[in-house]
Amino acid sequence: DNDGWLDLFFTNGHTMEQLEKEFPMDLFAEPSYLCRNEQGKGFKEVSEAVGLRKIPNKVSRGTAFGDYDNDGDIDILIINKNDIPYLLRNDGGNANNWINIRTEGVKSNRCGFGAKIIVTAGGFTRYYEVRGSDSYLSSNDLRVNAGLGNRTEADIEIRWPSGRVDKQPGVKVNQFYLAREGAWLRPDPRIPNGKISKK
Numbered sequence: 001d002n003d004g005w006l007d008l009f010f011t012n013g014h015t016m017e018q019l020e021k022e023f024p025m026d027l028f029a030e031p032s033y034l035c036r037n038e039q040g041k042g043f044k045e046v047s048e049a050v051g052l053r054k055i056p057n058k059v060s061r062g063t064a065f066g067d068y069d070n071d072g073d074i075d076i077l078i079i080n081k082n083d084i085p086y087l088l089r090n091d092g093g094n095a096n097n098w099i100n101i102r103t104e105g106v107k108s109n110r111c112g113f114g115a116k117i118i119v120t121a122g123g124f125t126r127y128y129e130v131r132g133s134d135s136y137l138s139s140n141d142l143r144v145n146a147g148l149g150n151r152t153e154a155d156i157e158i159r160w161p162s163g164r165v166d167k168q169p170g171v172k173v174n175q176f177y178l179a180r181e182g183a184w185l186r187p188d189p190r191i192p193n194g195k196i197s198k199k
Helices: none
Strands: 008-010 033-037 043-045 060-066 075-080 086-088 097-104 116-121 124-129 144-149 153-159 165-172 175-180
Touching (some): 165 175
Parallel strands (some): 097 175
Antiparallel strands (some): 075 086, 097 144, 153 165
8 A cells, every 4th residue: 555564465275276176165265365564563454345355266376566557556466276367456555655666787687686775765764675576476567666655755775786886865756767777766768757657
């Protein structure tokens, strides 16, 4: 929800769903769960409140995260075993402020894999790393989407794999940026106007 506190999503299911045919009392298709971070004081399960209980349970093996519709919040793709995937489009997470950063290495690798991005805003600091995957056979959006709550600007520090460190203060929120190693952040040319898309 871009409040600055990372939420927890997980999906699961037994790897041998065919056992259900032999043991019908044992269900191997399982639900997915979303747990909202209560500002560092634990997590609250909100799966039903956000509509996850409306989709059938599946044997799910992987999950990919990213802003597929370029509206400033994270959407989720669930990979189901021997079945179609589920796309969970987040249509409310952009109510809070955010900054989206795509890295481009020069001395470092082209995509900036391994770059550490430190976002500081109003006494609040969060750490991110550019990486492609966190889940089985799934690849995430390579952009870092930093939720900022009601903060209106942030200081950005990028620690590149090459050892170079780039810093930029006072970055405006609710925009898509390209971070090219050794240069200032600029609007991402892949996104029209570098701003939020309209639905």
